[in-house]
Amino acid sequence: MAATAFHQAIGSLQSHECFHGSGFHLESQNASVSLVSRGFSVEVGLLRGGSYCSKKKSFSVIQSSSSQTAVFDPVLSPSNKTTNDSKKKSNEAALILIRHGESLWNEKNLFTGCVDVPLTKKGVEEAIEAGKRISNIPVDMIYTSSLIRAQMTAMLAMTQHRRKKVPIVTHNESEQAKAWSQIFSEETKKQCIPVITAWQLNERMYGELQGLNKQETADRYGKEQVHEWRRSYDTPPPNGESLEMCAQRAVAYFNEQIEPQLLSGKNVMIAAHGNSLRSIIMYLDKLTSQEVISLELSTGIPMLYIFKEGRFIRRGSPVGPSEAGVYAYTKGLALYRQRLDEMFQ
Numbered sequence: 001m002a003a004t005a006f007h008q009a010i011g012s013l014q015s016h017e018c019f020h021g022s023g024f025h026l027e028s029q030n031a032s033v034s035l036v037s038r039g040f041s042v043e044v045g046l047l048r049g050g051s052y053c054s055k056k057k058s059f060s061v062i063q064s065s066s067s068q069t070a071v072f073d074p075v076l077s078p079s080n081k082t083t084n085d086s087k088k089k090s091n092e093a094a095l096i097l098i099r100h101g102e103s104l105w106n107e108k109n110l111f112t113g114c115v116d117v118p119l120t121k122k123g124v125e126e127a128i129e130a131g132k133r134i135s136n137i138p139v140d141m142i143y144t145s146s147l148i149r150a151q152m153t154a155m156l157a158m159t160q161h162r163r164k165k166v167p168i169v170t171h172n173e174s175e176q177a178k179a180w181s182q183i184f185s186e187e188t189k190k191q192c193i194p195v196i197t198a199w200q201l202n203e204r205m206y207g208e209l210q211g212l213n214k215q216e217t218a219d220r221y222g223k224e225q226v227h228e229w230r231r232s233y234d235t236p237p238p239n240g241e242s243l244e245m246c247a248q249r250a251v252a253y254f255n256e257q258i259e260p261q262l263l264s265g266k267n268v269m270i271a272a273h274g275n276s277l278r279s280i281i282m283y284l285d286k287l288t289s290q291e292v293i294s295l296e297l298s299t300g301i302p303m304l305y306i307f308k309e310g311r312f313i314r315r316g317s318p319v320g321p322s323e324a325g326v327y328a329y330t331k332g333l334a335l336y337r338q339r340l341d342e343m344f345q
């Protein structure tokens with residue numbers, strides 16, 4: 001049956017259990033508490049104030065697809081019995097968010113924004129480690145920013161995936177690019193994961209801070225001013241984007257392009273940046289503009305959400321493919337993990 005141990009176990013996790021795990025934290029205790037208790041009404045206020053108004057529209061667009069993989073993965077499912085089950089649509093989908101691994105400018109403590117800087121060796125290792133953590137979670141589509149550090153992270157992470165599907169960058173920038181990158185085998189297509197690059201998921205544009213040293217900037221303009229530029233919701237850095245401005249394009253893109261995929265049951269991974277992901281998490285977790293100030297993301301730590309009945313349920317950061325860790329708060333899930341490992345031994 002489609003109702004696998006993974007489903008049951010994941011479904012029985014309580015939301016308060018999702019706050020464990022690294023990669024995502026709110027510094028204030030109060031903020032964490034309000035996260036789990038906050039209702040939809042706050043979000044509506046936020047939506048009205050900002051430009052996330054396409055949510056309603058995007059929810060009405062339901063695409064159908066036969067190539068989706070359910071949140072439980074038939075290949076990885078302990079029962080692994082029927083092909084019918086594998087075709088059955090799930091009303092759940094996994095959403096993995098991952099901030100890129102350490103970049104060369106993270107290492108040098110420079111404001112980076114939209115400057116296109118690659119990963120360090122440590123960043124490469126972080127991306128591979130991230131891939132191990134999510135290697136059991138099915139991925140049907142990948143979205144990255146147009147910046148190389150996010151793309152490297154996505155690709156390196158996918159080298160660790162158990163399904164061994166091939167991530168293929170989609171080239172829609174011109175008719176010729178589309179035509180010249182076509183795949184003519186349906187069988188091969190099924191073994192591919194489309195990778196869509198979107199500038200809307202880029203890091204916030206840091207304006208005249210790009211290339212400056214963060215410490216030196218704090219020494220010059222004061223710690224408080226620099227903190228406000230870096231973490232506040234609506235104060236833009238000089239000639240750059242505030243988090244609010246970044247959200248206007250990143251969340252709109254999420255609403256218009258990514259949510260319809262989740263609604264159709266596709267499992268999606270997004271590899272992006274500290275601030276573009278902060279704005280998306282603010283939307284997913286219904287954070288207020290005060291709460292988001294304390295939201296910090298580590299490099300190369302994946303975070304999992306389950307999209308179910310129009311809601312995003314945060315599951316935290318998978319510790320590893322076979323470690324009980326964050327997921328193992330229920331017996332059923334621990335058992336599923338154990339069976340999975342036995343299957344692949």
Ligand SMILES: O=C(O)[C@@H](CO)OP(=O)(O)O
Pocket residue numbers: 106110111112113114203206230274275
């Ligand atoms: O420099 C940047 O682009 C970002 C992310 O590294 O910095 P911050 O920590 O200020 O968001």
